[in-house]
Amino acid sequence: MLTAHGCSFSYGERRVFSDVSLSLHPYELLALIGPNGAGKTTLLHVLSGIQSPQQGHVTIQTDGKEEELFGLSVDERARHIAVVEQSVAPAFDFSVKEMVSFGRYPHRHTKHDHSSIVNESMEAVGVSLLSDRMLSELSAGEKQRVFLALALAQKPRVLLLDEPLSHLDPKHQQTMISLLQTLAQKGLAVLWSVHELNWARKADRVALLCKGGLLAVGPPSDVLTQAHLETAYETKVRLIPTEPGEPPLILFDRE
């Protein structure tokens, strides 16, 4: 549905990645992993359409036909693709309901029942009871869910999340992963970048970005191998077998 075709991106003289081709499909949870500085956030921004690659292009399926992502208007793009950034710091203190209602901006000229959609989005992530609370009063986990509700209010077909687990404790990380799996099961194409590799085992597919390119893309058991991980992270890795058919647990050894 959303496909990057041979994309290359540089910041000035510094090449971030070259010739990256990656596709996202509905009903799929894709984990994007890689060391710091590999370009995960940049790739997310290229896939979301807010940054244009110097080479290559990105296409998206809309109404059965494939279109250039950068040929769509900003509103149209926002109707198809929603992004949850790693950290969002609003300049002013909005309530939870106000925040989630911002997700309806791309649909502002439509006659949809915006209020119902906002309520449904809050319900889907479990923040309905917080609707009148101010964002500043919430915990990191609650805020992350509010930003996810905001993204869902856009009614996207593609959901991109930049390290959504980074500020969460283990319990909330589990809740967030379950939520993402549920959203993928409902038909969304979900891509999330993650540092904690053991969470990547829960994805349908994993893409490993490092050293300026995609080292591997495929099911977790094919990507999360000792060879791949040691090449990407330049450190010793130990894989601990778990259940049959499940990808192994990953531990990083000290040199």
Add this chain to the structure above:
Amino acid sequence: MRRGTVGSWLLLLGLLCVSLLLSAWIGSVHVPIKDMAFGLLRRLRLISWPETPLATLFLDLRLPRVLLGALCGASLSLSGGVMQGVFRNPLADPYILGQASGATLGAALCALFGPPGSFWLLPLCAFCGAFLFTLVLLVISEMSAQLYFDQSALILVGVALGSLGSALTGIALYASQTDQANSLVYWLFGSLALGQWPQIALFSACALPMVILLVQQSHALDLLSLGDTMAAHLGVSVVPLKRRLLLFSSVLTALVVAFCGTIGFVGLVVPHMVRKWMGPRHNRLLPSSCLLGAAFLPLCDTVSRSLLAPLELPVGIVTALIGVPFFLSLLLRRLRKVKAC
């Protein structure tokens, strides 16, 4: 906490009415309410009544001044609210991009080189100066679109332009005759003394389109306060939006400075007070800032006319006396919040 209730709006409207009435009534010359009311009805051709000299004083001097104060207070507050949204900073004000310096330079050059006694020339030159500085800033921003994304750099360009304007104004004042400089000083500190009906008509005609265009951007401004990246993800064209907002609010600020000089702190204090009361959504913040600003500035002008009567302080001094303690308390609260984090 319920924000923006009907009661809040009624209270704002009530404050505005009380402010306008008080400001029209209080002055160095006492005008009976009967003269005020009948004079107004007569001018509106609703009654026939022999207009008294006091009624004429009220209708031709005091009322236009009060209305100009309301219009300028509303404009500065709106512009301040927009700037705070664009720069994502509740400490931003309408003069942040150096327009006031440009206007002052235009006025100084007019006082120095312009024909004496021309009533319209000073505001025109001031407006041209302010607008020119705005254009310079926008041209610099267009040369590097990145500047629109770098708030600090944009502010620094504004500070640089402001400093340049101040320096050039200083040269002009230094080179001017005493009476030319004196005529400027009162204007530099802000004054509503130019308030007459033709000025009000012209100001309203020029300001109204800017007000409408700015309030229309309320929803997009909300998204801008989430950050440029998030706003882009949600379908906002960030650079064109910022360009429009900076241009329209600069024109509005330039209009105010052209007619009334530099009146500080209104555009900083009023949106900040309103935000605490009506919430940060710009569809409530901007109109309510206009209402509170329209109430605030005439009251300040009343204080400036009455405090040392029969002497009249420039209204900018009164707004500064009120605004500086407020601004400092804002800053201290913000620093305490950062320290607590």
